[in-house]
Amino acid sequence: MSGSDDLSRLLSAIEHELRRIDLWSSVSPPEDALASNAPFCYDTLALHEWLQWVLLPRMKAIIEGGLQLPEHSGIAPLGEQVFPDLTQDTDDLLLLLRRFDEFIEGHGE
Known part of the structure; x- marks a missing residue:
């Protein structure tokens, strides 16, 4: 198994x-919300929206294009801050x- 296979499985698990x-959500946020320059589009999207509409598509495109992975990732700490405000049990999502984050830190260059 390649690293890209492992990453693809991890992205699928996050989506699941x-x-x-x-x-x-089956409804995409407005284009201007997706075009935010703020980290994680925090000024226009909830973190779970950013995961669905920005992170997952970008990472899938990186894998499919054989492009270089990001060097760093710090999504989990943000999730630890914002997910407690949700009514859903987000423990598995945080895991x-x-x-x-660990995968990216170990494979990004």
């Missing part, structure tokens, strides 16, 4: 968990985000 805890 977002769906399972009902944080997945997956920690695994994602």
